[in-house]
Amino acid sequence: MKLNSTHKANNLSFLENSGQMGELIREMDWDTTTLGQISDWPVSLRTTLAIILHSSYPMFLFWGDELICFYNDAYRPSLGIEGKHPAIGKSGKEVWPEIWDYIGPLINEVVTTAKPVSYNDQLVPFYRNGSMEDIYWTFCYSAAFDDYGKVNGVVVTCTETTETVITKKELQESERRLRTMIAQAPVSIAIFQGKDHVTELVNSLALEMWGRMEDEVLGQPLLEAMPELETQGIKELLDEVYSTTKTFSTSEFPMQIMRKGKLNMAYLNFSFEPLLDNNGKIEGIMALGIEVTNQVISRKKIEESEKKFRLLADSLPQFVWTSDPQGNLNYFNQSVYEYSGLLPDHLINKGWLQMVHPDDRAMNIKIWEDSIATGKDFLLEHRFRRHDGEYRWQLSRAKPQRNDDGIINMWVGSSTDIQEQKIFLDELEKQVQKRTAELVELNDSLKKSEQRYHLMVEEVQDYAIIYLNPDGIVENWNTGAEKIKGYKAEEIIGRDFSNFYTEEDRNSGLPKRLLGLAARKGKAVHEGWRLRKDNTLFWASVVITAVHNEKKEVIGYSKVTHDLTAKKEADDALKEKKAELEQKNIELQKMNKELQSFAYISSHDLQEPLRKIQTFASRIIEKDQDTLSENGKYLFKRMQLSAERMQSLIDDLLAYSRTHHLEGDFEKINLNLIIEQVKQDLSEELLQKNAIIETDNTCIVNIIPFQFKQLFYNLLSNSLKFSNPEKPVHITIKNEYVYGNSLEGENFVDDTKYCHITFSDNGIGFEQKYSEKIFELFQRLYGRTEYPGTGIGLAIIKRIVENHHGIITAQGELGKGATFNLYLPEED
Amino acid sequence: MANSDFHILLADDDEDDCMFFKEALDELSLCATLKTVNNGVELMDFLENNLPNLPQVLFLDLNMPRKSGTECLSEIKQCEKFRHLPVIIYSTSSNIDVMDQLYRQGAQYYIRKPADFSNLKTVISRTIDLIKQKRVLQSSREEFVIQP
Numbered sequence: 001m002k003l004n005s006t007h008k009a010n011n012l013s014f015l016e017n018s019g020q021m022g023e024l025i026r027e028m029d030w031d032t033t034t035l036g037q038i039s040d041w042p043v044s045l046r047t048t049l050a051i052i053l054h055s056s057y058p059m060f061l062f063w064g065d066e067l068i069c070f071y072n073d074a075y076r077p078s079l080g081i082e083g084k085h086p087a088i089g090k091s092g093k094e095v096w097p098e099i100w101d102y103i104g105p106l107i108n109e110v111v112t113t114a115k116p117v118s119y120n121d122q123l124v125p126f127y128r129n130g131s132m133e134d135i136y137w138t139f140c141y142s143a144a145f146d147d148y149g150k151v152n153g154v155v156v157t158c159t160e161t162t163e164t165v166i167t168k169k170e171l172q173e174s175e176r177r178l179r180t181m182i183a184q185a186p187v188s189i190a191i192f193q194g195k196d197h198v199t200e201l202v203n204s205l206a207l208e209m210w211g212r213m214e215d216e217v218l219g220q221p222l223l224e225a226m227p228e229l230e231t232q233g234i235k236e237l238l239d240e241v242y243s244t245t246k247t248f249s250t251s252e253f254p255m256q257i258m259r260k261g262k263l264n265m266a267y268l269n270f271s272f273e274p275l276l277d278n279n280g281k282i283e284g285i286m287a288l289g290i291e292v293t294n295q296v297i298s299r300k301k302i303e304e305s306e307k308k309f310r311l312l313a314d315s316l317p318q319f320v321w322t323s324d325p326q327g328n329l330n331y332f333n334q335s336v337y338e339y340s341g342l343l344p345d346h347l348i349n350k351g352w353l354q355m356v357h358p359d360d361r362a363m364n365i366k367i368w369e370d371s372i373a374t375g376k377d378f379l380l381e382h383r384f385r386r387h388d389g390e391y392r393w394q395l396s397r398a399k400p401q402r403n404d405d406g407i408i409n410m411w412v413g414s415s416t417d418i419q420e421q422k423i424f425l426d427e428l429e430k431q432v433q434k435r436t437a438e439l440v441e442l443n444d445s446l447k448k449s450e451q452r453y454h455l456m457v458e459e460v461q462d463y464a465i466i467y468l469n470p471d472g473i474v475e476n477w478n479t480g481a482e483k484i485k486g487y488k489a490e491e492i493i494g495r496d497f498s499n500f501y502t503e504e505d506r507n508s509g510l511p512k513r514l515l516g517l518a519a520r521k522g523k524a525v526h527e528g529w530r531l532r533k534d535n536t537l538f539w540a541s542v543v544i545t546a547v548h549n550e551k552k553e554v555i556g557y558s559k560v561t562h563d564l565t566a567k568k569e570a571d572d573a574l575k576e577k578k579a580e581l582e583q584k585n586i587e588l589q590k591m592n593k594e595l596q597s598f599a600y601i602s603s604h605d606l607q608e609p610l611r612k613i614q615t616f617a618s619r620i621i622e623k624d625q626d627t628l629s630e631n632g633k634y635l636f637k638r639m640q641l642s643a644e645r646m647q648s649l650i651d652d653l654l655a656y657s658r659t660h661h662l663e664g665d666f667e668k669i670n671l672n673l674i675i676e677q678v679k680q681d682l683s684e685e686l687l688q689k690n691a692i693i694e695t696d697n698t699c700i701v702n703i704i705p706f707q708f709k710q711l712f713y714n715l716l717s718n719s720l721k722f723s724n725p726e727k728p729v730h731i732t733i734k735n736e737y738v739y740g741n742s743l744e745g746e747n748f749v750d751d752t753k754y755c756h757i758t759f760s761d762n763g764i765g766f767e768q769k770y771s772e773k774i775f776e777l778f779q780r781l782y783g784r785t786e787y788p789g790t791g792i793g794l795a796i797i798k799r800i801v802e803n804h805h806g807i808i809t810a811q812g813e814l815g816k817g818a819t820f821n822l823y824l825p826e827e828d
Numbered sequence: 829m830a831n832s833d834f835h836i837l838l839a840d841d842d843e844d845d846c847m848f849f850k851e852a853l854d855e856l857s858l859c860a861t862l863k864t865v866n867n868g869v870e871l872m873d874f875l876e877n878n879l880p881n882l883p884q885v886l887f888l889d890l891n892m893p894r895k896s897g898t899e900c901l902s903e904i905k906q907c908e909k910f911r912h913l914p915v916i917i918y919s920t921s922s923n924i925d926v927m928d929q930l931y932r933q934g935a936q937y938y939i940r941k942p943a944d945f946s947n948l949k950t951v952i953s954r955t956i957d958l959i960k961q962k963r964v965l966q967s968s969r970e971e972f973v974i975q976p
Binding site for chain 2: 612614618647706
């Protein structure tokens with residue numbers, strides 16, 4: 001191919017089939033242009049145009065120094081309906097004045113450097129369709145060469161991307177708005193991507209709910225960011241949604257969430273929504289949630305408190321019930337059901353009325369409706385039927401419960417069993433009525449009785465019965481007073497009661513003192529001399545009693561006086577006698593004591609000279625035996641015997657005087673023990689007389705051992721002394737217990753138990769008539785020469801027995817023997 | 829007084845009794861010396877002045893002026909210096925209570941002054957024999973009273 005062929009006939013062939021723009025170029029008159037006729041155009045231009053015009057891709061050409069504009073059909077739409085078209089053949093600057101500042105330099109750069117310049121989605125706004133439009137382009141400016149290889153123009157290859165750019169922008173805006181919306185949504189929103197549930201998006205509410213910062217969760221699998229959820233089933237739920245693409249939603253889901261380093265219980269309402277792509281394949285999950293922890297907790301609290309209330313109410317023995325503001329009962333505690341035997345369904349609304357006694361129903365309904373209408377407390381006593389059919393009285397109360405605005409929310413009522421009180425009250429009322437009637441009756445009889453009493457008081461003759469006012473003025477006077485004191489009623493009423501007292505007593509203030517005592521203690525008792533009207537004295541026994549009113553104030557005194565003059569005289573005489581006797585007794589005791597001490601001292605002191613007489617006598621007999629005449633010796637012997645007798649007399653007297661004293665203490669002792677001791681002391685004498693002493697079972701007796709030893713010594717000595725010389729001595733000592741009532745003799749006490757000791761011998765005995773005399777001091781039945789003795793031994797025995805509060809008697813028969821009976825009372 | 833003799837002290841205010849005692853002792857012809865004091869105060873002074881050579885035995889009357897025999901016995905038995913001195917009560921009294929009391933106070937023997945002179949000799953002799961034989965300070969209650 002020739003490069004510079006100038007065949008004019010054929011040089012328009014590049015315009016054939018080159019669309020409307022090709023037509024336009026052909027038909028244009030180019031003579032007026034710097035390019036000249038088409039046939040004169042250089043090959044390079046023609047070639048370039050041929051390429052452009054035959055391209056279905058939008059292309060534009062700036063050519064020559066004037067940058068004449070060419071473009072193809074594909075480019076044509078970009079110039080709009082009204083605007084630059086047709087711009088072919090015009091200079092670039094003329095066609096693009098509004099953007100020449102922008103494209104001019106670009107063209108210049110390409111022409112100068114021959115290097116292409118390209119832009120994507122570049123905003124190049126220009127005039128079309130009647131206005132300036134923002135138009136986006138993706139374009140390339142490349143160099144166009146002339147026939148000499150010199151850059152002589154710029155080929156613009158371009159695509160208008162306005163629509164794409166705008167769509168993209170809109171898309172971005174929409175996404176931005178979505179994100180804002182999510183961020184500002186009043187619910188927690190998070191989006192998890194993929195099967196590991198990586199948090200792709202999370203709003204602030206969600207972060208707050210999770211207790212995490214955004215950078216702690218974003219881009220992390222949820223379970224890694226919040227490990228505490230691992231055991232709480234969350235991952236399983238997410239997995240489920242992910243695999244089934246089905247929405248999951250729940251409410252009040254309890255969850256332990258780590259917040260601020262602490263594991264908190266939270267309650268959440270949330271849903272997991274699957275996010276699907278265009279093909280319906282799962283991409284991720286959107287979580288929407290609201291935390292309802294506070295609501296749940298407060299509801300639980302309310303539930304708890306409600307439960308507590310029910311529990312409390314159910315545990316009360318009283319009936320507790322509630323009603324709505326309209327008066328419909330809607331709750332009853334357990335006691336109601338237990339009492340009535342009815343079921344909740346029976347009682348609700350008006351059902352409870354069947355519990356109420358038919359006679360009380362109308363009243364009950366009326367009062368209840370009143371309370372509902374007025375809001376005033378409900379209070380009623382009425383009867384409820386128990387499950388067994390018994391009606392019992394109840395006191396029911398109900399109070400309205402108001403909210404903060406004072407509107408009634410509900411009514412709370414209770415009923416208490418008052419059956420007992422009611423019955424008690426009824427009974428009390430009956431009792432009061434009965435008592436009142438009784439009191440009226442009593443009052444009547446009291447009035448009668450008072451009249452009788454007055455008459456009686458008037459008529460009493462042995463006692464002066466006087467009524468005194470608080471000052472001691474006589475106000476009332478009876479017959480007895482008149483008789484005792486000599487005044488007639490009219491003479492004494494109105495006068496002071498101190499008139500009855502002696503001058504001495506009045507001066508010492510006795511009347512006032514007695515009234516004061518009666519006022520303080522209620523009663524004053526006194527005995528003393530009082531004056532009659534005729535100034536004679538009488539011995540009065542007086543009782544003054546204070547009379548009180550209901551307020552316990554003294555309103556007067558009753559004074560009862562008894563004339564005891566006769567008694568007083570008798571008493572005085574008796575007292576005198578008694579004092580006399582006492583005096584005599586004391587004198588006697590004194591004498592007795594003196595006697596005793598005389599007996600003791602004298603016998604003791606008498607012994608010494610006597611003993612010396614005896615000793616001197618024994619010295620004389622011993623030393624001067626030979627010088628004494630026979631008569632002298634005889635007389636001397638008689639003197640010695642007298643001295644000896646005196647010796648024994650003194651010894652016995654001494655023993656007798658000693659038995660006055662309770663020497664030694666009483667002792668419970670076996671009587672045989674004492675007897676054995678005495679036997680020991682008298683062993684020689686007993687042996688000498690071949691004596692046998694027989695004792696039976698023994699008595700334990702409460703005695704003074706020393707004295708009883710003396711007693712048995714004397715008894716045994718007596719038996720030995722008065723023994724029958726022809727018979728060996730045989731003594732029997734027996735004892736037994738007897739009661740006083742079985743014994744003869746006035747000195748025995750019936751109920752007292754006595755130890756009866758019998759002491760018998762077989763000696764010479766005595767005549768029964770002497771049975772008492774023998775116990776008297778110095779009494780002897782035989783001459784001294786026959787039986788020596790002082791006559792004191794048995795007196796000592798009697799005294800000892802008496803010291804033991806016992807009794808001794810003697811029985812004797814001459815020549816046969818003597819028996820002594822000792823009775824010792826058993827001490828307690 | 830020779831050391832080999834048996835020294836006897838008699839405390840008695842009664843001249844006759846002192847005479848009887850001395851005569852009885854003389855007639856017994858024992859190797860014994862007798863010293864007589866006439867009241868309790870004198871007795872206690874004598875004992876005090878004769879320490880350590882106390883008599884072998886004391887015959888003590890009860891009824892004495894100034895200080896009674898009972899008081900003297902109690903002083904002797906409560907004093908460490910005299911406690912070992914055998915005391916023989918020598919009295920007219922035959923009161924058992926008094927005897928019991930004296931026994932409890934520590935008297936060795938009790939002699940009731942006999943009416944018969946020969947009996948007096950007997951009891952003195954018997955007592956001195958007992959004192960010489962026995963070195964214990966007190967007899968039993970049964971042997972307390974020496975009978976003629």
